Amino acid sequence: MSAHSHDHDHGHDHGHHHHGETSETRVAFAMWITAGFMIIEAFGGWWSGSLALIADAGHMLTDTGALALAWAAVRFARRPADGKHSYGYERAEILAAFLNGAAMIALSVWIVVEAVMRVSHPVDVMATPMLWVAAGGLVVNIASFMALHGAGDGLNTRGAALHVLGDMLGSVAAITAAAIIMLTGWMPIDPILSVLVAALILRSAWNVTRDAAHILMEGTPTGLDNADIAQDLIANVKGVTDIHHVHTWTLGSMRKVATLHARLDADTNADTALTAIKARLTSQFGIGHATIQIEPGSCPDASPDHAHDHDHPHEHA
Structure with a gap:
């Protein structure tokens, strides 16, 4: 004769619901301002010829998709359990984090390949418009990052914040590259700094993707044996x-x-x-x-x- 126990933490679920609403609002804010400036930065990168700006606009494009995915995942995760999903929908956030991390890995690889080509065949860059657009992008990225910083430390939010952090680094690199080009005229600094940003993002993207994959594979939680x-x-x-x-x-x-x-x-x-x-x-x-x-x-x-x-x-x- 066996006895079974099912322990349900209703207080946790209530708190999770309230926290989900806060996260949803913050992620939506970050998504809309990122999408708006992405268009400006993409045009600025095309006009000025800057790979750093184009790379940053590419980050913003994936950010917009990533933040939209994260927003949808937060909403989805708040749905109550039902007959088909007796544990609820919390895994939606983990799937979103995995996809976001994988997208950032792919984008980082593309930036490195493009940068190597540009080092071999430098492209003239208009530094002044590059500087102004990059500075505007930095302001937007900081606002997005601050919004996400208050949205909790779940893996899905980490994945979304990673995208915005990548944008922030990209904006700093573009500003630095523009300043160096204005002072020295040395064009290769633009793709070189793009590679540096891609390398930094790649490490964090790998960590988020790995952690999400571990959860999706139902691995033992970190720190438990x-x-x-x-x-x-x-x-x-x-x-x-x-x-x-x-x-x-x-x-x-x-x-x-x-x-x-x-x-x-x-x-x-x-x-x-x-x-x-x-x-x-x-x-x-x-x-x-x-x-x-x-x-x-x-x-x-x-x-x-x-x-x-x-x-x-x-x-x-």
Whole structure:
């Protein structure tokens, strides 16, 4: 005879809903001002002949798409769980972060290739309009970044902020390149600084893409070790003799989930043990949602056919 527990954190869901509305507003603001200035910067880059400005306008183009995707993901993630998605829609934000990171990697590679070609065949750049457009872009990027900075630290928001940070660096590079060209007339500085910006963005883009992929693959949350969790529960929860089939993963970028089997002493009350295990998971490991199967006797999944069973039990959030 087995007992099951499904722990639901309603307070967390309410706070997440309110926070989602704030994030949605901030992301929308950043999206619209970025889209507006993107058109100006693209024209300025074409007119002045600056790769740095064109690269920055390209960043702004992907930013607009990335911010639109992030905005849609925030709205989507707030939808309540239903029959088809019993955990809700938090993964929408992780998918958006993955796509944003992958887009930035592709854009960075393109900038490097174009810059190498321009170093070999320098293009004349009109430094004065380049300087003014880049300065305007920097102001817009700072405003967008500040808006996103207050939108939370979820992976989706990190991905969107990464795009804007890339734009900010791009604007600084374009301003620097324009100043050097005005003072010295050395045109190769424009593509050289573009490569520097692309390299900086590439590192952050890789980190966001990697983290999002880890969550999408239902990897163990960073900082957690399933074996350590089992040992901790055995050592600190009275009546628990064995913990096995421990699985931990993340729904969104912040919400940790766990399933596990627990074997108890014959004289241990199952309800008391469930309460203690859930409390320990929350306080020690930050896991607020757990599915626990109590096993007074032998584990029904201990046969060879089930030895590598990693399926998650069905659960309604």
